[in-house]
Amino acid sequence: MKLLALTCGRKMANCEILTKEALMGAEELGAEVEIIRMLDLEIHHCNICWPCPAMMKGYSSCIHKDDGPFLFEKIMDCDALLISAPVYSLTPPGYLIAIRDRILGNKVDVASLAEVKKSQGKDERFDFTFHVDDRIFKKRVGAFISVGGAVSHDWVTLSLPLLYTMVFPMEIKVVDQMQVCGVADDGAITLKENELQKARDLGMNIVKASKQPYDSVKFVGEDKGVCPVCHCKAIVIDDDGSIICASCGVRGTLKIEGNKVIPIFLPEEQDKSHLFLEGKKIHHFEVGNVIKELDPYKEKIPELSKKYASYKSPVIPPSKQKKDK
Numbered sequence: 001m002k003l004l005a006l007t008c009g010r011k012m013a014n015c016e017i018l019t020k021e022a023l024m025g026a027e028e029l030g031a032e033v034e035i036i037r038m039l040d041l042e043i044h045h046c047n048i049c050w051p052c053p054a055m056m057k058g059y060s061s062c063i064h065k066d067d068g069p070f071l072f073e074k075i076m077d078c079d080a081l082l083i084s085a086p087v088y089s090l091t092p093p094g095y096l097i098a099i100r101d102r103i104l105g106n107k108v109d110v111a112s113l114a115e116v117k118k119s120q121g122k123d124e125r126f127d128f129t130f131h132v133d134d135r136i137f138k139k140r141v142g143a144f145i146s147v148g149g150a151v152s153h154d155w156v157t158l159s160l161p162l163l164y165t166m167v168f169p170m171e172i173k174v175v176d177q178m179q180v181c182g183v184a185d186d187g188a189i190t191l192k193e194n195e196l197q198k199a200r201d202l203g204m205n206i207v208k209a210s211k212q213p214y215d216s217v218k219f220v221g222e223d224k225g226v227c228p229v230c231h232c233k234a235i236v237i238d239d240d241g242s243i244i245c246a247s248c249g250v251r252g253t254l255k256i257e258g259n260k261v262i263p264i265f266l267p268e269e270q271d272k273s274h275l276f277l278e279g280k281k282i283h284h285f286e287v288g289n290v291i292k293e294l295d296p297y298k299e300k301i302p303e304l305s306k307k308y309a310s311y312k313s314p315v316i317p318p319s320k321q322k323k324d325k
Ligand SMILES: Cc1cc2nc3c(=O)[nH]c(=O)nc-3n(C[C@H](O)[C@H](O)[C@H](O)COP(=O)(O)O)c2cc1C
Pocket: 008, 009, 010, 013, 014, 015, 016, 085, 086, 087, 088, 089, 090, 091, 147, 148, 149, 150, 151, 155, 156, 182, 183, 184, 185, 186, 187
């Protein structure tokens, strides 16, 4: 079993130390482990070319010649993925999110790719053929470690929810996650025996999960959070007063008992979580309809856009004097 750890903090700082503790635990149970220091990689942000050469021919065809294809190959090669990340301004680091948009996200969405695969790479909405890499469908498990310097939870609110966006398109099943607070100085985590132990257990939990039949794998993290599906705690109140899990999209309602707010997520709603194929399929077809509904009006767009294309003055050229496309 190959466990790949992507660590996003500084070299030998808190995230890396917790990652290594987790990997020691995993190795004890027989896993083959590897670490990629994400700060060592050079990965350009996605330019959203359309059609995307990587989606048509694979990542080596991307316009950017950098570590993107290397990282993608490493992820494809693993059986389990651990992501450890510091909290920067409430979220995981921006470079990790940029990497998601470049090589993961919709490019590895198993619901969309399964539909495209059924039609030999064709999607009726687009006039090109998709390259479908079957390794994307491999059943993997994963876990997250998030490290914040703040003691108070209000400074780490979006970290675990956003880490989910790294893995849910490929349906990597998260079996454990931990949010560490109050660890800022280099190596300060070495003084927190309980957090090191949690990381070691997390590493072991990944290996144990990978040995189980995928369908029976359950979340075993200590903190069960608020959402019963992703176990995160970020909730959005929608316009109609219903609630949405900000991370995995499950809808529910709130009940108030005394001074406690109790979220209720019905089982049929839980099944539509972005974490599951059903939830991703709903999104795939919903976006498909948006595209189809536009069809009769498409020809109007060039004419309506002229006003904005000719309004040039506020566009400042980048410092390297790249040509404005
Ligand atoms: C740019 C920046 C922004 C940060 N923002 C937050 C934050 O919003 N919340 C928080 O709890 N910690 C924040 N921190 C603290 C880091 O999460 C913390 O120091 C962590 O240990 C860094 O990980 P590392 O030691 O593995 O590099 C921030 C640190 C930096 C450098």
